[in-house]
Amino acid sequence: MPESDNPPRDTAGRYARYLNPSEAPIRTESTICANCGTERPRAVSHRCAAPGLLTLTAATERVLAACRAAGGQPLIVGGSVRDALHEGAHQPKDVDIEVHGLTGYEPLSRELGKLGSVDLFGVSFGVLKLTVDGEDFDVSLPRRDSKTGDGHTGFDVEVDPTLDEVAAFGRRDFTVNAIGYDTAAGELVDPYAGIADLHDRVLRHTTAAFSEDPLRVLRAVQFAARFDMTLAPETADLAASIHDEFPHIAKERVWQEFRKLARVGVTPSRGLDVLVQTGWITWFPALNDTRGIQQDSTWHPEGDVFTHLSLAADEAVDAAARYELDAEARERVVLGAMLHDLGKVTDTQFHDDGRITSHGHAESGAPVVHDFLLSIGAPVQTAEWVSTVVQFHMRTAANQGTKPSAYAVRKLARALGDVPFREWAAVVDADQAGRGPGAKISPAAQWLDVYENGNGRPRISILRGEHLMSRGMAPGKEFKPILAASVEAQDAGEFTDEAGAVAWLDKHLAELS
Incomplete structure (x- = not known):
């Protein structure tokens, strides 16, 4: 069973960070490359040596060779390069390749076709897709995007072989995603100083074209959570200027970004920071309404409900790891922690003696959580499971720190239904730990122990x-x-x-x- 008698990791640091955000260095006119140490401006060509950054599979080598056979100069771009710089040299999966020096897709499609079936469906978006030895590749040419309609799909794409690396990489959303790797030369291609921003953990747009695609704001939310990044002020301002574009984003795309935040975010509160910083939090009123809802400092010295939810979401990442939950379960636990106190918006009461209470907030918050998740495109089962955990996250309060009876545990397990008991325990842990200086040892471990080792599992009904x-x-x-x-x-x-x-x-x- 996971350890739960220790205080939550780095609670004080997270608490201080949330209340007093410490901005990473913001470099605008010039910056220093974190790889080679060269001082340089942004939006100019910059290459520097990085031999051995990527370990290439045989399939990747074959795709790169096909691109060269077609007459092009291929660069590995995007997440593979970013993640190698962030995590250290590694073997990339789902490789994106941008091929320079070609005037069209025909020779490229012909050479790639020798390796496997090429999916031409993406050509209208400027991408060829293929799978080689079970590995997926997206191969594109430098292209221009012309805004022709609303939202994140209203673009015309036109291949432009005259684009240099600066112009081609300028169509990418963030500087940390606008880094390429020339495998033939062993060089990094970094026209927008993304290496420096990755080092400083700053999320910054490449060009003003960022504002043409409102989905990029939600991508900023999940990237900030995933890489523990702060949003550059100028990027926040640009995102705020397209606040009214949110309704043009398809609900399933909204859910994709929230799902990524919950599944791979290391610091989910950073994503919530971005929502607040850009003003986009107003599109999620159930969350926005928790801002400014005060709590009794005896139990919650960390601040208002929104602060507590942010810290609890961070702690849920640790709890999911302790309980060795898979990605799907982690997703539900992080969302459960992020949303578990939405009921306090309506149930908080202020008493004459200074006490602040919110009796019944778990039960009243469950349907609010359910509706919120459906509103952002979550699957029905996810909404049902998370809202069930929220409904019963206060069940331990009845025991006041004492070990629960097998009866109490069996009753809770029946109420949870199909929801795994460990997911409930992880959310309770996150709730207790996400209180800044008021973090407490979670009682969930005692309940889980009775459930797993002390006759706490519900039995099949004897009476029929x-x-x-x-x-x-x-x-x-x-x-x-x-x-x-x-x-x-x-x-x-x-x-x-x-x-x-x-x-x-x-x-x-x-x-x-």
């Missing part, structure tokens, strides 16, 4: 409909409350076998008559 019919009852709506009451009695230990169940039934029917 056939027992009711043996007492002369006809199947009907009267069965349901009696069977539900029998489950309650069974969990409470009033009977443990069939004979005891029948005896309980006779007594119960006598009381009803």
Whole structure:
């Protein structure tokens, strides 16, 4: 079972960061390359040596060779290069390649076709897709995007072989994604100083074209969470200027960005910071309304509800790791922690003696969480599971730190239904840890111990409909409350076998008559 008797990792640091954000260095007129140390301006050609940065698979080598055979000069671009710089030399997956020096797709398609089937569907977006030895590749040519309509899909794409590296990379969203790698020369291509921004953990747009695609703001949210980044002020201003473009983003794309934040974000609160900084938080009113909702400092010295949710989301990342949850479960746990106190918006009360309470907020918050998740495109099952955890995240409060009975644990497990008990425990852990200087040891470990090792798992109902019919009852709506009451009695230990169940039934029917 995961350790849970230790204080949460780096709580004080996260708390201080959230209340007093420390901006990483912002370099605008000139910057220093974190790879070669050269001082240089942005938006100019810059290459520097980085031999061995990427370990290429045989499939990648074959695709690069095909691009050269077509007469082009291929560069590996985007996430593969960014992640290698961020995580160290590694073997990239899902490689993106940009091929310079070609006037069209025909020779490239012909050479790539020798390696496998080339998907031409993406040509209208400037991309050829193929799979080689089970590895996926996107191969593109330098191109211009012309804004022709609303939202993130209203573009015409035109291949332009005259574009140099500066112009070609300028169509990418952020400087950290506008870094290329020339495998033939062993050189990094970094016209927008993305290496420096990655080193400084600053998320910055490449050009003013950023504002043409509102989806990029939500990408900023998940990238900030994923790489623990702050948003450059000028990028925040640009994002704020397209605030009203949000309705043009398809709901499924909104969900994709929130899902990435929850699945791979290392500091989800950074993403919430971006929503606030850009003003886009107003498009998510259930979250926005928690800002300024004060809490009793005895229990929550960290600040308002929004601050607590932000810190809890960060702690959920650690909790999911401790419980060894997979990506799908981690997603639900992070979202559960991020949303678990939405009910405080309506249930918070301020008393004359200075106390602040929010009785019933877990129950009232569950449907709010459910509706919020559906509004951002989450699957119905995700909304149901997360809202169920939220509904019961305060269940430990009834025990006031004492070890729960097997009955209490079985009752909770039945209420959770299909929701794994460990996911509930992880959200409770995050709630307790996400209180800044008021972080507490979570009681969830005791509940989980009883569940897994102390007779806390619900058993199959002993009393069945056939027992009711043996007492002369006809199947009907009267069965349901009696069977539900029998489950309650069974969990409470009033009977443990069939004979005891029948005896309980006779007594119960006598009381009803």
